[in-house]
Amino acid sequence: MSCEEPTTSPTPENNITVVSSDGKEFLLDLKLTEQSETLARLISNFEYDRTDVKKDPVPLGNITSAQMQKIIEWLQHHRYYPKWEQNDIHYSTSFTFETWVEEYLNIPNNEMFELLNAANYLNIPRLFSTICRIMASRITGKSAEQIRTVLNIKTDVKNDVYTGIPIQEDSSSSEDGMSEISLSPSPPPI
């Protein structure tokens, strides 16, 4: 159940080749591709799971070799995990993750966003949902300013508040007071 377990060495029968945007080739075990709905569908469409079918390399124009490396690491780790099932999405007060996942996703925001894009493109639901949850955990409980810093968001709202230029549509500058809404009751009058 862990990534340390030696993987069966790929043979032409049980693997396909994918090509990253920078032209690097990766040999992928068919067992691993089951986690990616995009690849799984492609393999079943072209019948690449049959030994008598000639397999062409699959170009993945949106994914760099670094990202592909990272994704393969994920697929290897979750190789023997049961098929992902979407849990009921609802708010939970604590975001808890496996230690392995925390280390795996301990990467700069920039890479995280790209990995999320890649997970979306390859349709790897477990990875996609995990990154979304990690992102949510980094937003929860922070002020607007902290969120901007953590997620490198360039603000345009703040300027409007400071220059006093009213923003178009419903967003009057006064609305920004909402972020001051407090979690605890205001002090009672004495």
Add this chain to the structure above:
Amino acid sequence: MSSLTTLPDIALTNILEHLDFKSILTLRHTCHDLRNFINDVKPNSNVRSIHISIETDSINLVFYAEVRFSKTYKEDTFYERFLTDLAIILSFQRAPLVSMGISYNYRHPTDQFISLEEISRRILKCRPRPLSVNHLRLEIFNQEDVIFVLPFIKTEKIHIFNPKRKHDVLELNEVVKLDQWKQAKEIDIRNFTIVESLNHFLNFDDIFVQMRTIFLGHVDMMKDKCLQFSTTSSIRIEFDELVDRNRLEEVLGPKLPNSGKNWFIPIKNSEFGVSIDLLNLTLRVTCHAFYDFINEIKPSSNIQKLEFAFESNRFLLFSMRRHDSCGNLEFILSFQRTTIHFLDIICQYKRRNEIFEKLCELLKNRPRPLPVKSLRMEVFDRQDVIQVVLFLKSGELQKIEVVNAGDKEYALDLNGIGELDQWKLAMEIDNHSFLIMAPEAYF
């Protein structure tokens, strides 16, 4: 370079689904793209209840989503800012609210009177579908206030209170024409005397109203309502005068032997019947099994709902009633073995301490603590809460509702109460017009 705003919609939506409402509101303030995206997607806010208290020069907005939010708006353009925020909060609301309360927190309208007209015109009216609220609670001065709100809300339970804490006439001639009125199932109007015909109340399963005069016809009508509609659960009409009271037997038929002031009218081919209770100045009509009726008149007792009220403006007139009630209560409580589903303590009487002491004594002297499922009490301070809660059976108590019996905003200090087992094991706490002072851990 990738950033949060360049993510595909599906990813952003997924992230929003994992966020609590406060974080979503905060995220909305980080940049325009996110604001527009959130306004577009309208993630569900999970807001369960909203309480708006209007003071003379400020507005307090409290709402419960995953956690409690509170904000007081005052000075400058406070009404404007309040409206903007409320509009945002409600724009994300898709599921019905469990409760919504709008209350004036002072006794007399002043020059700076804040009308509900703007809330109505700019927020409630603009919604594509009416706001769905399970329990609407209005603490308002007159019919006009009701008309600003009720037509735009789909609700089952309407509770109307008088912020002046005394009996005024509340006209309802326009309100009773509304579909929203006709579709609601529960009406509870307190500290107002109603003058509308009881015919307009026949759609409700649960009624609590106060009237000046009722006639034998009314008693008969309520009896018929109970007989005809099995969904009717409880009717309670308080009155000052019942005309031709001595001719009740002509309308209701002879009483069963030993049934005190109660009538029991059996429903054909059923063990159930309508119980009519004319104790004091309250008409109570309920429908239950004959067995329970017998239990109730010989209070050995399976009481499920217990209400007792002491009201200041009635004290002088009906002082006997107070003693009566306490006497009865003592008797009833001494026989109560099963769980009381709902204990309602209404106490707007000036010498409340005396009453609470009496009540406390009664509860204390029971060999075993009184099992109560849901407690609602009008209180002045922490002592009142302790005196009652301490002597109720812990584990049984699921819901505690505290209502400010005073006319001003008070802070309710819950220090010590949170340590009680009764409090810890209760599931739900609801508080009206109090500022709660207690460690977060208490909730």
